[in-house]
Amino acid sequence: MKFEDIYQFFEDPPPIYLNKELAVCYVLAVLLQQDSYGTELIQKLAKDYSDYRLSDTVLYSALKFLEDQSAIDGYWKKVEGRGRPRRMYRLNPDWRMQAEELADLWINYMRDRVSQTKVMPEPAYSGR
Numbered sequence: 083m084k085f086e087d088i089y090q091f092f093e094d095p096p097p098i099y100l101n102k103e104l105a106v107c108y109v110l111a112v113l114l115q116q117d118s119y120g121t122e123l124i125q126k127l128a129k130d131y132s133d134y135r136l137s138d139t140v141l142y143s144a145l146k147f148l149e150d151q152s153a154i155d156g157y158w159k160k161v162e163g164r165g166r167p168r169r170m171y172r173l174n175p176d177w178r179m180q181a182e183e184l185a186d187l188w189i190n191y192m193r194d195r196v197s198q199t200k201v202m203p204e205p206a207y208s209g210r
Contacts, residue, residue, distance in 0.1 A: 095133070097133060097134060097135040098133055098134050098135070099134075099135050099136070099137055099140070100127070100134060100135070100136045100140060101140065102140055102143055102144050102147070104188065104191065105136055105140050105141055105143075105144035106144045106147060106148060106184065107184045107185060107187045107188035107191070108123075108127060108136070108188050109123060109141075109144055109145065109148065109154075109171070110148070110153070110154075110173070110181040110184045110185045110188070111184075111185035111188045111189065112126060113154060113171060113172060113173040113181070114173060114178070114181055114182065114185055117159075117170050117171060117172040118170065118171060119159075119161070119168040119169055119170050119171065120138070120141055120142065120145065120168075120169065120171075121168075123136065123141060124136050124138070124141060131192065145171060148171075149171075152174055152176075152177070153173070153174055153177040153180070153181065154171050154172060154173055154174060154177075155171070155172055155174055156169050156170065156171050157169075157170050157172070158170070
């Protein structure tokens with residue numbers, strides 16, 4: 083490592099990867115708006131929240147958890163412009179209220195993260 087690496091890290095920090103708990107809340111927030119498939123969920127996160135990423139492993143673990151809880155249902159659909167049918171996911175209507183509660187956790191988490199990066203406390207060390 084060199085000092086230049088440290089400066090580079092702060093100039094262009096690496097993306098933050100969601101854990102399973104955040105992924106579950108994020109997926110529900112999206113599925114409250116529209117049905118979606120795995121790759122689309124990953125791409126939407128990168129587009130809407132450019133500092134964040136979602137790995138395939140964490141996403142599909144979250145989707146399996148939600149399916150096992152009967153919160154979401156999967157179905158196959160031919161997506162226009164895509165070669166093979168995609169495994170689509172939709173919110174189970176009986177889960178709407180709990181999904182809204184969990185989606186709010188995601189929204190508030192992201193709102194708090196954005197506000198933390200925009201409002202910086204005064205540093206303990208003010209320079210020379």
